[in-house]
Amino acid sequence: MNNMNQLQLQMNATLDRRRDIAKLRRLVVNPVDNIDFSSNDFLGLSYSKTMRQEYLNELQSMPFILGSTGSRLLDGNSQYAHDLEERIAKFHGAESALIFNSGFDANAGLFSTVPQKGDIILYDALVHASVHEGMRISRAAQLIPFAHSDVGDLTMKLEGIKDTKQNIFVAVETVYSMDGDIAPLNEIVQVLRSYWPNGENGFLIVDEAHATGVYGDHGRGIVSQFGLEKMVFARLHTFSKALASNGAVILGSETLRQYLINYARPLIYSTFMSFSSLALIQTAYNQLESDETKKIQDHLHNLTRRFRNTICLPTGNLLPSNSPIQGVVLNGNAPVRALASYLNQLGFIVKPICSPTVPKGQERVRICLHGHNTVSQVDDLVQSIHTFFNVNNSLESKL
The missing domain is CATH 3.40.640.10 (Type I PLP-dependent aspartate aminotransferase-like (Major domain))
Incomplete structure (x- = not known):
């Protein structure tokens, strides 16, 4: 029992060190009514009623x-x-x-x-x-x-x-x-x-x-x-x-x-x-193999182009990606977490990606676009990112 207690203390101490540097990983349940700009469900098939019904039919057969x-x-x-x-x-x-x-x-x-x-x-x-x-x-x-x-x-x-x-x-x-x-x-x-x-x-x-x-x-x-x-x-x-x-x-x-x-x-x-x-x-x-999926792919790439053509970052930069995976890189961990938290509060599901998942100094907010996202949702996300920078720049100018 003493050895077990010592092991628990050692594990807790290790977790505390990770918590102190803001790198503690947690299992998070995303709100079901928020807008997904985080998952790898690029074609939105997880939401597809057609796929759900065909899957049930396949199971029955x-x-x-x-x-x-x-x-x-x-x-x-x-x-x-x-x-x-x-x-x-x-x-x-x-x-x-x-x-x-x-x-x-x-x-x-x-x-x-x-x-x-x-x-x-x-x-x-x-x-x-x-x-x-x-x-x-x-x-x-x-x-x-x-x-x-x-x-x-x-x-x-x-x-x-x-x-x-x-x-x-x-x-x-x-x-x-x-x-x-x-x-x-x-x-x-x-x-x-x-x-x-x-x-x-x-x-x-x-x-x-x-x-x-x-x-x-x-x-x-x-x-x-x-x-x-x-x-x-x-x-x-x-x-x-x-x-x-x-x-x-x-x-x-x-x-x-x-x-x-x-x-x-x-x-x-x-x-x-x-x-x-x-x-x-x-x-x-x-x-x-269906034509319907081809339409989704076209829509997805159109959303990607729209996101990149409309976003403007006064500080930091957008990673050079033409895929549905987009990265907003800021200076240090704190701004990345602040931007992600701000967007989460507005109902957008995005995640900050920090080291050691990515190299230190290259932390970013990872944004994924999907076939189930709409043009208006992408526009709202871009506008919200712009608002975050405008508010923070305004606060910094008053200090």
């Missing part, structure tokens, strides 16, 4: 139990899952697909197992924590970061290792979750092919989590939009953002699929997702 009942390698597999994977692979122009319970599981499983002993991973400095988790326990001999979306820095790092006989993996995202900018994917592919024209031992891994549903024909992603399907070793698409579902898929060769089935621990030792979850993914892909 399934001659299966709701749960999976076990690991996919034991009792959790099904023909329904295989058929869904084949459909997803075909939709995205890939040879093969393998579903994971989450994007975190997929990235962790991929990066922890595929690099062989002595291999090298070059990764964009802003790749997701799940990639870092996989790399941390991988057999790679070197983990080399390169400056965010900096093709010149990537080239310099590749130049230093170009003569290695080991496999070299380059890890990037297409749309970065905190900055919202789009990777120079064509240029990165060109650099890799300049060293390995036939992809001999230079392999590109692309995380499309925040591009799925938003970019490419019917939301197939940026790799598809640029026609680079055959240039990418592995792609990750998540279902939990624009597709209003949960889980993720790794796209690649059939050899990669079989390898992950045999070695990816998050897949092997986790109960597979339920039939009800698979049915929701199936329904989401029905939506992607």
Whole structure:
């Protein structure tokens, strides 16, 4: 009991230190009647009555139990899952697909197992924590970061290792979750092919989590939009953002699929997702293939342009993003939290993003636009941000 009390004291002391520097994380329930400018529900499918009804219809038509009942390698597999994977692979122009319970599981499983002993991973400095988790326990001999979306820095790092006989993996995202900018994917592919024209031992891994549903024909992603399907070793698409579902898929060769089935621990030792979850993914892909979703995508990109064209920041800056993810960067943590709190009080759901989630000094209010947002809601948000700056500038001038 004394040891337990001591442990509790140690944990509380650690939490107190985080609280003192205003970095204590909390679980918050958003007010249901507030306007969402925070979530990753980019197409607004979570609110779609059409998708809800089609999902219920899909559940009714399934001659299966709701749960999976076990690991996919034991009792959790099904023909329904295989058929869904084949459909997803075909939709995205890939040879093969393998579903994971989450994007975190997929990235962790991929990066922890595929690099062989002595291999090298070059990764964009802003790749997701799940990639870092996989790399941390991988057999790679070197983990080399390169400056965010900096093709010149990537080239310099590749130049230093170009003569290695080991496999070299380059890890990037297409749309970065905190900055919202789009990777120079064509240029990165060109650099890799300049060293390995036939992809001999230079392999590109692309995380499309925040591009799925938003970019490419019917939301197939940026790799598809640029026609680079055959240039990418592995792609990750998540279902939990624009597709209003949960889980993720790794796209690649059939050899990669079989390898992950045999070695990816998050897949092997986790109960597979339920039939009800698979049915929701199936329904989401029905939506992607419909013309209605195309209209939502057009509306979403129109809202993004309107937001960027109408906002004016007297201090700080707007991150250079043309995606639905927008970042208002101010000076230090306090102004960021103050702006977020001000907008929350007006009924807008936005969140301050502080270090260590983003580098110190780059704290921002993260704003996400959605297919269910209206033009008037975006205009109201922009006007409220302008009002915040006008009020604060007025107060500062009186001091």
